[in-house]
Amino acid sequence: xxxxxxxxxxxxxxxxxxxxxxxxxxxxxxxxxxxxxxxxxxxxxxxxxxxxxxxxxxxxxxxxxxxxxxxxxxxxxxxxxxxxxxxxxxxxxxxxxxxxxxxxxxxxxxxxxxxxxxxxxxxxxxxxxxxxxxxxxxxxxxxxxxxxxxxxxxxxxxxxxxxxxxxxxxxxxxxxxxxxxxxxxxxxxxxxxxxxxxxxxxxxxxxxxxxxxxxxxxxxxxxxxxxxxxxxxxxxxxxxxxxxxxxxxxxxxxxxxxxxxxxxxxxxxxxxxxxxxxxxxxxxxxxxxxxxxxxxxxxxxxxxxxxxxxxxxxxxxxxxxxxxxxxxxxxxxxxxxxxxxxxxxxxxxxxxxxxxxxxxxxxxxxxxxxxxxxxxxxxxxxxxxxxxxxxxxxxxxxxxxxxxxxxxxxxxxxxxxxxxxxxxxxxxxxxxxxxxxxxxxxxxxxxxxxxxxxxxxxxxxxxxxxxxxxxxx
Amino acid sequence: xxxxxxxxxxxxxxxxxxxxxxxxxxxxxxxxxxxxxxxxxxxxxxxxxxxxxxxxxxxxxxxxxxxxxxxxxxxxxxxxxxxxxxxxxxxxxxxxxxxxxxxxxxxxxxxxxxxxxxxxxxxxxxxxxxxxxxxxxxxxxxxxxxxxxxxxxxxxxxxxxxxxxxxxxxxxxxxxxxxxxxxxxxxxxxxxxxxxxxxxxxxxxxxxxxxxxxxxxxxxxxxxxxxxxxxxxxxxxxxxxxxxxxxxxxxxxxxxxxxxxxxxxxxxxxxxxxxxxxxxxxxxxxxxxxxxxxxxxxxxxxxxxxxxxxxxxxxxxxxxxxxxxxxxxxxxxxxxxxxxxxxxxxxxxxxxxxxxxxxxxxxxxxxxxxxxxxxxxxxxxxxxxxxxxxxxxxxxxxxxxxxxxxxxxxxxxxxxxxxxxxxxxxxxxxxxxxxxxxxxxxxxxxxxxxxxxxxxxxxxxxxxxxxxxxxxx
Numbered sequence: 001x002x003x004x005x006x007x008x009x010x011x012x013x014x015x016x017x018x019x020x021x022x023x024x025x026x027x028x029x030x031x032x033x034x035x036x037x038x039x040x041x042x043x044x045x046x047x048x049x050x051x052x053x054x055x056x057x058x059x060x061x062x063x064x065x066x067x068x069x070x071x072x073x074x075x076x077x078x079x080x081x082x083x084x085x086x087x088x089x090x091x092x093x094x095x096x097x098x099x100x101x102x103x104x105x106x107x108x109x110x111x112x113x114x115x116x117x118x119x120x121x122x123x124x125x126x127x128x129x130x131x132x133x134x135x136x137x138x139x140x141x142x143x144x145x146x147x148x149x150x151x152x153x154x155x156x157x158x159x160x161x162x163x164x165x166x167x168x169x170x171x172x173x174x175x176x177x178x179x180x181x182x183x184x185x186x187x188x189x190x191x192x193x194x195x196x197x198x199x200x201x202x203x204x205x206x207x208x209x210x211x212x213x214x215x216x217x218x219x220x221x222x223x224x225x226x227x228x229x230x231x232x233x234x235x236x237x238x239x240x241x242x243x244x245x246x247x248x249x250x251x252x253x254x255x256x257x258x259x260x261x262x263x264x265x266x267x268x269x270x271x272x273x274x275x276x277x278x279x280x281x282x283x284x285x286x287x288x289x290x291x292x293x294x295x296x297x298x299x300x301x302x303x304x305x306x307x308x309x310x311x312x313x314x315x316x317x318x319x320x321x322x323x324x325x326x327x328x329x330x331x332x333x334x335x336x337x338x339x340x341x342x343x344x345x346x347x348x349x350x351x352x353x354x355x356x357x358x359x360x361x362x363x364x365x366x367x368x369x370x371x372x373x374x375x376x377x378x379x380x381x382x383x384x385x386x387x388x389x390x391x392x393x394x395x396x397x398x399x400x401x402x403x404x405x406x407x408x409x410x411x412x413x414x415x416x417x418x419x420x421x422x423x424x425x426x427x428x429x430x431x432x433x434x435x436x437x438x439x440x441x442x443x444x445x446x447x448x449x450x451x452x453x454x455x456x457x458x459x460x461x462x463x464x465x466x467x468x469x470x471x472x473x
Numbered sequence: 474x475x476x477x478x479x480x481x482x483x484x485x486x487x488x489x490x491x492x493x494x495x496x497x498x499x500x501x502x503x504x505x506x507x508x509x510x511x512x513x514x515x516x517x518x519x520x521x522x523x524x525x526x527x528x529x530x531x532x533x534x535x536x537x538x539x540x541x542x543x544x545x546x547x548x549x550x551x552x553x554x555x556x557x558x559x560x561x562x563x564x565x566x567x568x569x570x571x572x573x574x575x576x577x578x579x580x581x582x583x584x585x586x587x588x589x590x591x592x593x594x595x596x597x598x599x600x601x602x603x604x605x606x607x608x609x610x611x612x613x614x615x616x617x618x619x620x621x622x623x624x625x626x627x628x629x630x631x632x633x634x635x636x637x638x639x640x641x642x643x644x645x646x647x648x649x650x651x652x653x654x655x656x657x658x659x660x661x662x663x664x665x666x667x668x669x670x671x672x673x674x675x676x677x678x679x680x681x682x683x684x685x686x687x688x689x690x691x692x693x694x695x696x697x698x699x700x701x702x703x704x705x706x707x708x709x710x711x712x713x714x715x716x717x718x719x720x721x722x723x724x725x726x727x728x729x730x731x732x733x734x735x736x737x738x739x740x741x742x743x744x745x746x747x748x749x750x751x752x753x754x755x756x757x758x759x760x761x762x763x764x765x766x767x768x769x770x771x772x773x774x775x776x777x778x779x780x781x782x783x784x785x786x787x788x789x790x791x792x793x794x795x796x797x798x799x800x801x802x803x804x805x806x807x808x809x810x811x812x813x814x815x816x817x818x819x820x821x822x823x824x825x826x827x828x829x830x831x832x833x834x835x836x837x838x839x840x841x842x843x844x845x846x847x848x849x850x851x852x853x854x855x856x857x858x859x860x861x862x863x864x865x866x867x868x869x870x871x872x873x874x875x876x877x878x879x880x881x882x883x884x885x886x887x888x889x890x891x892x893x894x895x896x897x898x899x900x901x902x903x904x905x906x907x908x909x910x911x912x913x914x915x916x917x918x919x920x921x922x923x924x925x926x927x928x929x930x931x932x933x934x935x936x937x938x939x940x941x942x943x944x945x946x
Contacts, residue, residue: 263797320740323735363732
């Protein structure tokens with residue numbers, strides 16, 4: 001089967017209408033959740049539930065088949081089983097002979113090639129063939145499909161609504177993609193532009209989606225969970241192209257034999273030679289993260305903050321232990337350098353801070369000690385942002401019950417916003433996580449990403465600087 | 474000054490009475506919080522607030538000086554500044570000439586040797602000399618002192634109360650120790666036996682505390698945050714001794730020059746040759762963690778779960794991506810091995826699970842797929858616990874809105890509890906963190922630790938197996 005030409009995927013991200021095959025009246029079923037999610041996401045297009053056993057679902061008329069829908073249908077999402085999904089494809093084929101309106105289908109069910117059986121493989125080939133000859137693009141099978149927060153389209157029954165932002169999540173595992181969003185959703189740790197769960201990538205694959213994102217002004221950072229790509233060479237070429245315009249953050253499994261074997265039975269992926277992937281990512285400036293936590297946190301930093309102009313970092317804290325842990329981690333990355341602070345600013349800090357404070361020991365590090373206040377963080381940050389040799393600031397907070405968390409966050413956000421010209425990068429670590437939710441939430445709302453661990457933030461800043469270095473090549 | 478002989482530290486962990494110098498009537502001040510924390514921790518001893526400007530604080534009579542207290546005073550905690558703390562030491566010296574009752578002082582203020590100034594260093598020497606000749610042990614200065622959840626004693630004004638358990642936290646950074654407890658407190662991620670923030674370790678040091686913990690039946694796991702130990706050789710000997718009876722989990726900074734410099738200005742510690750520490754930890758079976766997250770999670774696993782009897786692990790999930798990520802991580806640790814599942818059990822699983830399920834591909838890995846239910850997790854876990862070649866089980870959950878989270882947790886806890894004889898280790902990853910708090914909380918309450926990241930859990934299990942291997946040597 002020849003590979004279809006990649007075209008514009010607007011019918012996926014901005015369809016005028018969507019049919020939901022397998023829609024349900026039962027509030028506990030995916031086929032109902034999905035309808036509700038389209039509403040809560042604010043989807044403005046038309047919604048057509050399809051279920052032969054129902055006349056209506058809540059406010060919607062319900063159809064027996066896709067063929068029956070009188071109005072234009074641009075996108076179809078099927079929640080039915082593998083075998084039934086093939087029947088739906090046949091209905092679409094028939095419909096398109098006269099109507100030519102269905103542009104794409106999201107096939108959520110598994111039970112295809114990933115089973116590793118002839119039956120599963122044959123079923124996927126059949127599904128794919130029918131759709132190819134009907135001119136219909138296929139997302140999946142074995143996936144959760146798309147979310148676009150700009151248009152409100154969703155085929156994801158797990159994520160009810162999501163705040164807008166610049167992160168684009170491309171994932172071969174729907175559950176993994178959802179895990180990130182649901183992990184982040186509670187206090188708004190990341191804003192989302194697009195989410196695409198690609199599953200078996202029988203047709204629409206990572207390359208297609210990345211081409212779409214290249215010129216998407218909303219797409220600030222592209223996050224990819226990869227098990228393996230069938231068109232590896234083109235995939236890597238696309239990684240190169242898109243990395244030149246925006247950061248690409250990757251989590252790829254397949255470093256070990258058991259990981260590769262598992263990928264095969266999960267999405268039928270061939271993980272490929274991990275070293276080749278890894279080398280290419282590095283060469284092309286894509287950022288490969290080593291852990292799930294690093295993946296999550298790096299995406300969030302790029303989504304909310306500007307990329308630093310250089311590699312010189314100042315660290316500000318009032319808790320010496322976490323500060324020391326952060327410095328120890330920073331010191332292990334040759335890409336980063338502690339910023340030199342001017343003598344003039346050191347003098348100002350000496351007057352401003354307690355005699356017990358640590359000023360530029362080591363260079364670029366300031367521990368104001370427990371004698372801190374909400375406003376002091378503002379004052380010291382303003383001084384650091386004013387330093388010509390500082391490109392970014394890591395601030396490590398442990399907001400105790402003695403501080404007003406909201407005021408602290410406001411003072412920090414004020415210092416950040418009052419920067420003149422190109423803003424410097426500010427990453428905040430908020431320790432005391434169980435008690436500091438208010439502070440975290442307020443900082444996140446001000447587009448200041450917060451992190452739980454003072455060593456992970458060093459890794460995140462290093463990833464940002466890797467991108468800075470790549471962009472300046 | 475000769476090093477004092479290490480004795481029994483029961484006056485620190487179970488004092489009959491405590492005087493709080495710098496007690497305050499202002500609810501927002503540490504000197505008041507500490508009084509309240511003694512109440513909320515359920516401390517049964519007598520409490521004597523000391524503040525020359527107050528006659529009483531709430532229900533307590535307030536004293537002008539420690540010398541004035543008529544009743545027996547066993548422990549003194551001072552919240553006053555460095556210079557004033559020296560005065561308190563002099564008062565104690567005078568008191569002890571006649572009363573001989575004060576056994577120890579916790580000096581919370583900084584402003585001593587860690588400043589790197591002659592003045593600070595002289596002040597610490599003076600404080601220490603006075604106390605030595607008075608026969609009074611000194612915790613700190615520059616610390617938060619102790620918590621013991623059995624006796625309810627606390628000198629920590631930041632942690633209001635804490636649930637009992639088996640973790641002992643020894644830390645040179647009070648803020649870092651608190652960060653862990655406050656991070657964990659929200660959904661009861663760890664139970665605490667003792668907390669000791671040691672600061673500058675002018676007298677009482679890690680060795681003294683470890684000797685106390687050796688024979689403490691409540692102390693299940695010893696967690697150490699270390700910047701550097703002045704008596705390095707004895708410290709490492711003590712690490713060896715205590716590691717033979719219980720797991721010791723260590724986070725040590727000083728791998729890099731900037732980290733070492735920072736440690737010096739934080740607690741005046743000489744980080745020492747990191748390679749020597751690292752080598753000794755490894756040789757003695759202490760577990761050195763590479764990141765804060767790994768430190769937190771490893772402590773929690775040891776605190777709530779039995780150590781595995783061997784290195785053979787089964788992985789159970791219903792979400793293939795996170796499952797694959799976990800396997801890829803497991804595969805990178807040569808200490809771990811995927812468990813062989815018997816043919817009999819494989820047959821049972823085939824009958825029990827959906828045709829799309831992955832059974833033992835790779836060996837030891839089961840993905841039940843989305844066709845799961847609360848009870849299915851119970852059934853599969855029971856089968857795995859019954860396998861003779863399984864030593865531990867990692868279960869990776871992504872509880873969607875379609876499952877009853879409490880029921881799911883109950884079914885899992887039932888399977889765990891119904892094991893006959895020596896229980897196998899069960900570690901649960903709960904993805905979808907923003908939505909799955911109920912499930913996590915219920916599992917944690919059943920002493921089943923939950924983790925956020927499917928790769929970190931592999932690292933945690935490996936740490937447990939490292940201890941298993943050490944214990945069996």
